[in-house]
Amino acid sequence: MINNLYIFDKYGNLLYYDEWNRPKKGEIKQEEEQKLMYGMLISIKSFVNRLSPTDTREGFLYYKTNKYALHYLETPSGLKFVMNTDVAAMNVREFLQQLYGKVWVEYVVRDPLWEPGTEVTSSLFKSKLDDFVKQSPIFGIRNI
Amino acid sequence: MSRQNTRLDQKKVNTELLTLAYGSFVTQILHDQNLNIDEVNKNLERIGYNIGLRLIEDFLSRTAAPRCLEMRETADRIQQAFRIYLNIQPAITNWSSSSDEFSLIFENNPLIDFVELPPEFSNLRYSAIICGCIRGALEMVQQEVQCFLVQDQLKSDSCTEIRVKFIRRLEDAIPAGED
Amino acid sequence: MIIYGIFIVSKSGTLIFDLDYNIPRIENEKTFSYPLDLVLDYNDPKNVSVIFGQKDGISVGHVLLSVNGSSTSGHTLEDGRNIKEVLETKESYPLTLKFSRPKITTNEKISLSSVFYSLYSIASQLSPELKSSGIEILEADTFTLHCFQTKTGVKFIIISEVGVHGMDILLKKIYELYADYALKNPFYSLEMPIRCDQFDTKLQALLEQVEKTGINNL
Numbered sequence: 190m191i192n193n194l195y196i197f198d199k200y201g202n203l204l205y206y207d208e209w210n211r212p213k214k215g216e217i218k219q220e221e222e223q224k225l226m227y228g229m230l231i232s233i234k235s236f237v238n239r240l241s242p243t244d245t246r247e248g249f250l251y252y253k254t255n256k257y258a259l260h261y262l263e264t265p266s267g268l269k270f271v272m273n274t275d276v277a278a279m280n281v282r283e284f285l286q287q288l289y290g291k292v293w294v295e296y297v298v299r300d301p302l303w304e305p306g307t308e309v310t311s312s313l314f315k316s317k318l319d320d321f322v323k324q325s326p327i328f329g330i331r332n333i
Numbered sequence: 334m335s336r337q338n339t340r341l342d343q344k345k346v347n348t349e350l351l352t353l354a355y356g357s358f359v360t361q362i363l364h365d366q367n368l369n370i371d372e373v374n375k376n377l378e379r380i381g382y383n384i385g386l387r388l389i390e391d392f393l394s395r396t397a398a399p400r401c402l403e404m405r406e407t408a409d410r411i412q413q414a415f416r417i418y419l420n421i422q423p424a425i426t427n428w429s430s431s432s433d434e435f436s437l438i439f440e441n442n443p444l445i446d447f448v449e450l451p452p453e454f455s456n457l458r459y460s461a462i463i464c465g466c467i468r469g470a471l472e473m474v475q476q477e478v479q480c481f482l483v484q485d486q487l488k489s490d491s492c493t494e495i496r497v498k499f500i501r502r503l504e505d506a507i508p509a510g511e512d
Numbered sequence: 513m514i515i516y517g518i519f520i521v522s523k524s525g526t527l528i529f530d531l532d533y534n535i536p537r538i539e540n541e542k543t544f545s546y547p548l549d550l551v552l553d554y555n556d557p558k559n560v561s562v563i564f565g566q567k568d569g570i571s572v573g574h575v576l577l578s579v580n581g582s583s584t585s586g587h588t589l590e591d592g593r594n595i596k597e598v599l600e601t602k603e604s605y606p607l608t609l610k611f612s613r614p615k616i617t618t619n620e621k622i623s624l625s626s627v628f629y630s631l632y633s634i635a636s637q638l639s640p641e642l643k644s645s646g647i648e649i650l651e652a653d654t655f656t657l658h659c660f661q662t663k664t665g666v667k668f669i670i671i672s673e674v675g676v677h678g679m680d681i682l683l684k685k686i687y688e689l690y691a692d693y694a695l696k697n698p699f700y701s702l703e704m705p706i707r708c709d710q711f712d713t714k715l716q717a718l719l720e721q722v723e724k725t726g727i728n729n730l
Contacts, residue, residue, distance in 0.1 A: 192640035192641070193640050208640070210640070211640045212640070212641055212642050213639060213640060213641055213642045213644075214640075216637075217637070222638065225634060225637070225638060226638055229631060229634045229635070229638065232627055232630075232631060233631060233650070236624060236627050236628065236631065237650075237652045238573075239616065239620065239624060240616070240624055240655070240657070240671065241652060241654045241655055242516045242517075242534075242535050242536055242654065242655060242671070243536060243538065243613070243654050244538070244571045244572075244573065244574075244613060244654070245652060245653055245654050246399055246400075246653055247399065247652075247653040248652055248653060249650070249651075249652050250651045250652055250653060251650075251651055252635060252647045252648075252649060252650040252651070253647070253648055253649045253650075254635055254636065254639065254644045254645045254646060254647060254648055255644060255645040255648060256639055256641040256642075256643065256644035256645065257639055257640055257641045257644055259635070259638075264390070264393050264394075265393055265398065265399065265400035265401070265474040265475075266389055266390060266393060266473040266474055267473070267474075267475075268390070273639075273640050286394070286397055289390075289393075289394045290391075290394030290395060291394075293390070293394070294390050294391045294394045298387045298390045298391060299387070299391075305386060305387075402564065402565075402566045402571070402572045403564065403565045403566050403567060404564075404565060430546075430547055430549070431547040431548060431549045432549040432565060433549070433551070433565070476564075499551070499564070501551075502551065502563050502564045
């Protein structure tokens with residue numbers, strides 16, 4: 190099951206956020222939550238890099254709690270894709286890689302009206318992303 | 334509506350269309366800048382740079398390439414990008430002794446088919462857009478480089494040579510208060 | 513199965529025990545000629561490190577340990593010469609440089625523990641689901657971190673190679689050792705570093721057993 194998705198650029202600007210299943214919400218303001226999320230990612234990155242016994246290449250991949258899993262994909266250009274799912278979801282990173290190529294590059298990077306660093310407001314992107322997420326095998330199944 | 338179908342079909346667009354479009358684009362800029370060649374060169378480079386900033390995402394998403402940590406890797410990736418986007422395979426040569434500088438050499442530059450540079454435009458760096466594109470793309474992956482034309486077939490050289498020189502690694506911006 | 517290390521973090525986020533079990537030593541020595549084809553970073557006063565141009569096992573992030581056998585300290589060599597000047601002088605070459613992946617110092621372990629302590633609670637706060645715990649498993653391309661938090665808030669952490677199973681069982685075993693040989697020891701004070709020989713010996717034995725016969729025989 191897919192909960193939600195955050196896309197940040199390398200400066201920490203939130204470029205896009207969407208949610209599909211979110212039982213818990215509204216405890217902190219959305220803007221603060223996004224800052225907290227980005228700050229946590231940066232801390233995890235440096236934590237992983239320092240703790241790793243050998244040289245890392247991709248570094249942080251995911252973490253799991255007892256209720257959800259956070260999957261992370263960072264492109265060499267510094268774009269950060271963060272997707273929360275149930276803990277049993279498989280191959281989420283591959284899914285994010287596809288999302289990057291087939292949806293982000295196609296409908297955001299190629300959109301001449303989109304200014305890099307700004308929030309994506311294109312409704313074409315939103316609907317394509319929604320289709321893409323909903324047709325994924327990860328989307329519907331609630332594993333326990 | 335499916336853009337996916339048109340995306341990878343290289344046969345659908347004739348290269349000559351690109352060549353002609355680029356040609357009229359350059360001449361239009363020449364007129365807009367009142368034939369100020371230096372200004373035109375800068376413009377072409379900057380346009381390339383803006384293309385590079387976006388094109389890199391397409392490249393990364395297609396190739397799923399990891400971040401480059403040394404210049405030879407960078408050179409290979411640029412070569413791969415030439416194959417994907419221009420369908421040509423430049424040679425990578427003339428490495429500096431400290432391995433931070435190299436040249437891309439190719440003969441079949443698609444931008445310059447049919448082009449004859451008039452003598453009064455001999456300073457025009459017609460293909461500067463490619464240099465800008467490389468610089469913009471690498472900047473997005475934390476590498477600052479200098480990129481410039483060394484040999485130009487429009488100036489009776491036997492090939493096009495683009496020099497790429499590593500300047501420094503750019504650090505990721507990190508929000509205040511973080512390690 | 514490779515276990516790289518064990519940490520125990522108290523309820524308030526302080527590191528009370530750590531063990532480097534199997535940390536690989538990554539060092540490379542190589543002779544270079546002028547000009548040096550590595551890009552080095554001289555911004556950190558504590559060391560000189562590679563920033564770009566990795567080769568032959570010397571990777572980005574590695575720090576310079578010695579120049580022609582003379583160890584480095586900050587930016588100077590044993591004989592007091594400045595490293596940057598030596599490396600940028602053509603006449604110094606050929607030079608034999610030794611690099612290593614920086615080792616984690618005790619101070620760094622303490623700060624990494626408190627970083628993890630806050631990551632753990634932020635992960636619970638940012639959960640899209642109700643009543644989530646903190647991080648139980650964190651995976652990177654080079655290691656996996658397994659964390660077990662007791663009801664009293666003590667965290668047991670194992671750093672292992674990627675793809676091992678049964679770490680939850682091992683974590684509970686370590687918890688038992690902690691309960692037996694630290695807590696039951698009247699001279700151990702809560703929240704303080706664990707310095708109990710019996711605990712060390714038993715833990716060592718446990719890890720050796722797991723390494724030899726696997727986790728399922730526990």
